[in-house]
Amino acid sequence: MLYLDEFITIALVHLVAVASPGPDFAIVVRHSVAYGRRTAIVTSIGIGMAILLHVAYSLVGLSVVIATTPWLYNVISYLAAAYLVYLAIGALRSGPAKNPVTSTVAQVNADKMSDKKALWTGFLTNGLNPKATLFFLSLFTAIIDASTPFGVKLGYGLYLAVATGLWFCFLSYLLSTSKVAQLLGQKGYWLDRIMGVLLLGLAAKLVWV
Template structure:
């Protein structure tokens, strides 16, 4: 109970952050529309586990070094932007599938994707995001008290990873329900292309600040 108020603050800040449109949101929507629930779920799990990466380096203070070293932060930003552009190209190439179902891999314009690749796409999308570095830097310096035990901080990190994974799994489920699929219909590839444009915009924002 001693750290309940701190935990509630962290949970609320995280809720706002995870619900905001960003690379994670864009890639989950894209995979849900283009490949269906199963692939999107694995993507979501990858995103959730990537949170543990941010937590790990924040606990040992590396986030401060990354944020305070301009060339290192810039390098990470460019790597992230390049990866987002790579994902955007695939999304922008999306077209109508041969059988009219936007959630199948029949569309020859979309390369097939395995669950392993979906997982790593989610992991890298979140893990390379420098905005996440800044988020966890502020979280572990401004919100979490310096005197909070390491085990409690690690517990916060596990919660953030699980909560993130569950949120995007829920989004994956919601986007792949029958009603939403019917709403998207045969024009689902336009939503895929929209996510591609969003990814290009996010990549550009990373480069120009």
């Protein structure tokens, strides 16, 4: 219980960060609408796994190196922006379902993305996000005390990964419930396109801000 206050602070900061619209949110919404619950949940698991990547390099101090090395940070930013543009193009090309009898876009497109691709999409979307690097840098330098044992820090990291994955799995489930799916109906591709525009905006922000 010695580190309970520190853990509560981390949990609250993480809750605000994970609930804020960003690349992870956009890609989970897009996959929920375009491919269905299973694909969105697998994507969410990939996002949670990517958190472990950020935790790993933060524990060994690499987040400081990345954040304080302009060219390295810029390279990551441009790679992330290029990947978001790639995802955005796919979203913007979404159109009406070919089968007018089917009630949801998710049902029509559910078999169009493999679990492996969904997992990698989630992992890369979060793993290449330099904003996540800055978040974990601030977390492991400003919030987590330097004297906190390595094992406790690792425990924090595991919590962040699991909590992130569960949050987006919940979002995936919520978006694919029958009532929400019926509400989206055959017009769900418009939400897909909106997510595409959001992804383009996030890519531009990475490059120019």
